[in-house]
Amino acid sequence: MHELPVTENILKIVQKHAEKNTVRRVVSITLDVGAMSDLEDEWMQHYFDYLSRNTVAEGARLIIHRVPIVLRCNNCEKAFEIEKDEIGRSRCPDCGAEGNFSLESGRQYYIREMQAE
Amino acid sequence: MSDIKLIEVKEEILSDNDAAARELRETLGKEKTFVVNLMSSPGAGKTTLLLQTIAALKDRFRIGVIEADIDSMVDAEKIRNAGVACVQLKTGGFCHLDSRMVKQGLAALDSPAFDIVFIENIGNLVCPAEFDTGAIKNAMILSVPEGDDKPLKYPLMFSTSDALVINKTDMLSLSDFDIDILRGHIGRLNPGMQLFEVSAKTGEGMEGWTQWIGEQASVFIGHNLL
Ligand SMILES: Nc1nc2c(ncn2[C@@H]2O[C@H](COP(=O)(O)OP(=O)(O)O)[C@@H](O)[C@H]2O)c(=O)[nH]1
Ligand SMILES: [Mg+2]
Ligand SMILES: [Zn+2]
Numbered sequence: 129m130h131e132l133p134v135t136e137n138i139l140k141i142v143q144k145h146a147e148k149n150t151v152r153r154v155v156s157i158t159l160d161v162g163a164m165s166d167l168e169d170e171w172m173q174h175y176f177d178y179l180s181r182n183t184v185a186e187g188a189r190l191i192i193h194r195v196p197i198v199l200r201c202n203n204c205e206k207a208f209e210i211e212k213d214e215i216g217r218s219r220c221p222d223c224g225a226e227g228n229f230s231l232e233s234g235r236q237y238y239i240r241e242m243q244a245e
Numbered sequence: 246m247s248d249i250k251l252i253e254v255k256e257e258i259l260s261d262n263d264a265a266a267r268e269l270r271e272t273l274g275k276e277k278t279f280v281v282n283l284m285s286s287p288g289a290g291k292t293t294l295l296l297q298t299i300a301a302l303k304d305r306f307r308i309g310v311i312e313a314d315i316d317s318m319v320d321a322e323k324i325r326n327a328g329v330a331c332v333q334l335k336t337g338g339f340c341h342l343d344s345r346m347v348k349q350g351l352a353a354l355d356s357p358a359f360d361i362v363f364i365e366n367i368g369n370l371v372c373p374a375e376f377d378t379g380a381i382k383n384a385m386i387l388s389v390p391e392g393d394d395k396p397l398k399y400p401l402m403f404s405t406s407d408a409l410v411i412n413k414t415d416m417l418s419l420s421d422f423d424i425d426i427l428r429g430h431i432g433r434l435n436p437g438m439q440l441f442e443v444s445a446k447t448g449e450g451m452e453g454w455t456q457w458i459g460e461q462a463s464v465f466i467g468h469n470l471l
Contacts, residue, residue, distance in 0.1 A: 130340055130372040137258045149252050159258075164401050166371050215404075216397040216430035227432035231404065237258035245247040 131167055134237060135175040139185060141239055146184045151244035154185040162236040163197045163212055188242070197234030201225050207232055262376055266344035269351075269379030276357040279462040280347075280364065282380035284402065287368030289388040290412040292320045293445040294454075295363055299327045301455040302361070305470045306462060309359040311350035313342050314368050330354060341372035344379035360470065361462050370395070374402040381465055384408040389416045393423050396430035403431065408439040410454055415444040 138157065146154055161167060169192045180186050199218060200207045206222040212234075219226050257263070273280055283291050291314065299308055310331040312321040324331040332354045334346060347364060356362055364380060366373045385406040387395055390413060396403040403409070409431065411424065424442065431438055439457060443450035459471040 130375060133343070133376075134258060137261065141254065141256050141258065145252055145254050149250070151250070151252070155249060157254075165375070212400060213397050215400045216394075216434055218433050226429070228436050229433065235401075239254040239256050239258060241251055241253050241255075243249050243251055245249050 131171045131175045134167060135172055135179055138176065138190075138239060139179050139183065142185050142188070142242055143183060145242065146244060149244065151184065153245050154188040155243040155245060156189045156191055157185070157242045158191045158193070158240045160193050160195050160236045160238040160240060162195045162234040164231075164234040165237070184244075193240075195233055195236045198232040199229040200232045202228045202230060259375070262343050262345070265348070266377035266379040269344050269348055270381060273356075273379070273381060274465075277466040278351075278356045278359055278362055279382075279465040280351070280356075280362045280378075280380040281458065282342075282364045282366055282373075282378045282383045283386065284366045284370070284373045284383065284406065285368060285386035285388070286370055286391060287315070289368070289386045289391065290445045291365050291368070291386055292323060294386060294410060294412060294443070295365060296323060296327050297445050297448065297451055298363070298455055298458060299324070299329055301451065302459060303327075303329060305459070306360040307358065309354045309356065309362045311347065311354065311362060311364045313346070313350075314365050320365065330359070336367060340367060340369050341376045342366055342378050343376045347378045347380070360466055361458070370399040370402045374399070374405050382407045382461060384410060386410045386412050387427075388413040389420055389422045393427040393430075396427065396434055400434055403438070404434045406435070406438065408441065408454075408457065411440065411442045412445050414442050414450060415447050 173190050176190055196209045198207050198209055201220040203225040204223040206220055208221050210218055285291050308329045310324050312331055313334040313336050321331045321333045332350050334350050383406045441454040463469040463471055
């Protein structure tokens with residue numbers, strides 16, 4: 129799947145910040161990944177280990193926070209959390225609407241911070 | 246003792262592609278080239294639908310195609326035989342197209358010379374949903390044998406596409422596929438989605454889809470060619 133291009137971008141961004149801050153070694157990278165994503169934590173780490181060899185980020189650990197999916201009902205404004213495979217049969221917990229929701233959260237691919245020495 | 250320091254990064258991981266896609270859409274607006282990204286599982290009928298769509302519209306629109314699906318050496322050949330220009334992208338082991346690859350494809354095709362360019366994306370319902378190609382409209386094809394529960398498994402694909410073509414309706418009587426159940430899922434995921442029920446094999450229901458493409462393209466390029 130698309131772990132590879134996503135991981136490539138993570139490394140590119142991390143290298144840029146490592147250079148700007150003149151660090152010797154990146155220890156960990158903290159990410160927000162929305163629950164809509166099909167990326168697997170384990171595979172992201174594998175690809176990252178592979179791509180980061182002989183770079184400042186070699187051996188860095190990815191700390192991945194899964195951000196829950198939140199829908200907002202366009203009928204009554206209620207926001208509610210939901211599992212990915214339940215969206216297609218969701219129902220607003222407040223007004224009972226069976227559709228017309230906006231996706232408020234769940235598509236994140238974001239780097240929060242990194243630890244380095 | 247080593248000094249560990251915390252560095253705030255605060256960056257979107259896919260912002261490069263998103264920015265390139267937005268830029269590409271701006272360029273297409275100036276060129277007046279309407280680009281449609283076609284996505285589906287392998288075998289759902291992208292190439293068959295494309296050939297029928299070309300046959301219906303090629304007398305009124307200048308049509309080009311970017312082929313990216315795996316078996317597409319054959320597909321590209323079929324499309325050229327249908328009488329339109331087709332560029333074959335070498336996608337290697339990629340699972341999706343991004344806007345940089347589409348931009349290269351459009352350049353190779355000489356896109357300003359066309360009113361409509363179709364992209365046959367790589368057959369996959371996961372990855373293409375995450376990567377904005379820069380297309381003006383996204384359409385996905387779901388074929389009857391795949392089942393009416395696919396929106397539950399691939400919600401992102403169904404929520405990011407503008408149109409859904411339900412293909413192989415000639416097989417409905419042989420399966421327990423329930424179009425009303427599918428409509429229920431779509432109503433929740435993407436109420437604005439355009440739905441078309443077609444058989445690309447028999448041609449049944451094709452006018453609704455080709456009419457929609459023709460109208461959307463006419464609006465985008467600013468004069469009615471239908
Ligand atoms: N029964 C039936 N078969 C179809 C239909 N559309 C496509 N097919 C068949 O499905 C197979 C895959 O179609 P193709 O267009 O190559 O799918 P692609 O991989 O998405 O490009 C081919 O054998 C087609 O003949 C249809 O409407 N009904
Ligand atoms: Mg094909
Ligand atoms: Zn509600």
